[in-house]
Amino acid sequence: MAIGVEPAALSEADLMRELGRLYITRMDTLRHGSDHALAEHTRRTAELEAEYIRRHPGREIHPERLRSGARARTLSS
Structure with a gap:
């Protein structure tokens, strides 16, 4: 049984608020x-x-969030 409002029905602000709350909890x-x-x-x-x-x-x-960015960070450390 699904609980919560269908994600597509959420406004942008509501979607961001819901995601933020989930990350906090x-x-x-x-x-x-x-x-x-x-x-x-x-x-x-x-x-x-x-x-x-x-x-x-x-x-x-963000370039550092790509595999090549991670490699560059490792090589420069």
Whole structure:
């Protein structure tokens, strides 16, 4: 059973707020939530992240977040 508003129905502000809240609560859910709570948290996070990517396919990708950027950081260290 899905819980929560369908991600596509959320406004941009609501989507960002929901994602932010999930990121804040992730560690607590991981450490102290039931298996079901963790599975639901993971499911909802995936739904909302997929919606964000759908809305922002051309989002800015920071060069250091790419594999080549990680290699450059390692080589310069």
